[in-house]
Amino acid sequence: MLTIWGRSNSLNVQKVLWCCEELSLGYKRIDAGGPFGVVNTPRYLNLNPNGLVPTIEDDGLVLWESNVIVRYLAAKHAAGSLWPEDLRVRAEADRWMDWSNTTFWPALRILFLGLVRTAPEKRDPQALEQSRLKTAEVLRIVDAHLATHEYLAGSALTMGDIALGCGAWRWMALPIERPPLSNVQRWFDLLAQRTAYRKFVMLPLS
Ligand SMILES: N[C@@H](CCC(=O)N[C@@H](CS)C(=O)NCC(=O)O)C(=O)O
Incomplete structure (x- = not known):
């Protein structure tokens, strides 16, 4: 199961959410960042020491940096479309x-x-x-x-x-x-x- 941490009005979180929607990927999203806090808790900092959103966890893989997350999801699920093969x-x-x-x-x-x-x-x-x-x-x-x-x-x-x-x-x-x-x-x-x-x-x- 894919989990995404990040408030939905964040530019960088939106990249991931848009990508998931294009690929019809199911996920659980946890509000974090801005008024939701969470990002400075020890548990979150253990996932993402930058204390920023987004962060994802996918089958045990923890990733942060929005562009890297989009690349990962596109390569995994959208070779030949969002992730060009050429x-x-x-x-x-x-x-x-x-x-x-x-x-x-x-x-x-x-x-x-x-x-x-x-x-x-x-x-x-x-x-x-x-x-x-x-x-x-x-x-x-x-x-x-x-x-x-x-x-x-x-x-x-x-x-x-x-x-x-x-x-x-x-x-x-x-x-x-x-x-x-x-x-x-x-x-x-x-x-x-x-x-x-x-x-x-x-x-x-x-
Ligand atoms: N280079 C990082 C930047 C992440 C970033 O700056 N995220 C902002 C939201 S767009 C953030 O976490 N701000 C603090 C907060 O929301 O509490 C990425 O692309 O993921």
């Missing part, structure tokens, strides 16, 4: 997963946390604007790539779309000015057609 296609999907964590989310994080989780009087407008501009700048890289790719790693949804798609929803849902990026918009509209994406990712920001 090495080159898989490398592309992998690349967007890493890029999402190292470039996209660090750009957007300040704006997201500022607008969604910070009281108006405590916001730093300059930092928020910098974050908005930086996110728009890095999204132009995605937009150029999607000019010649239907999804991030080619003609079908892969784990690469799952990693970036969770952050992309936050960008689309924030009450901000967004530069027109027609290929990103087309890709986002494709994701929004998926029941699993709507169910686990396209939720009110919190």
Whole structure:
């Protein structure tokens, strides 16, 4: 039985939940992180010494790091689809997963946390604007790539779309000015057609 620890409004937990839904995987989810606490208990820290979510346990295997979890589940259950079998296609999907964590989310994080989780009087407008501009700048890289790719790693949804798609929803849902990026918009509209994406990712920001 697969167990997932993590609050369902977490970006990184949503990657795992979306992945499981695409694969029709059964699991038990335990609320953890944010207002639920749990992550600083000795038992949880024994599973994940970072005290962060998500963590999974699958038949005795404990894993943390959302992208690694998505890769593991995709490789185990979705070879040839979310986990591309063609090495080159898989490398592309992998690349967007890493890029999402190292470039996209660090750009957007300040704006997201500022607008969604910070009281108006405590916001730093300059930092928020910098974050908005930086996110728009890095999204132009995605937009150029999607000019010649239907999804991030080619003609079908892969784990690469799952990693970036969770952050992309936050960008689309924030009450901000967004530069027109027609290929990103087309890709986002494709994701929004998926029941699993709507169910686990396209939720009110919190
Ligand atoms: N690199 C980690 C980051 C995990 C992370 O930062 N998780 C956040 C939620 S998105 C967290 O646990 N925050 C503290 C909390 O929820 O209590 C991953 O991708 O899993």
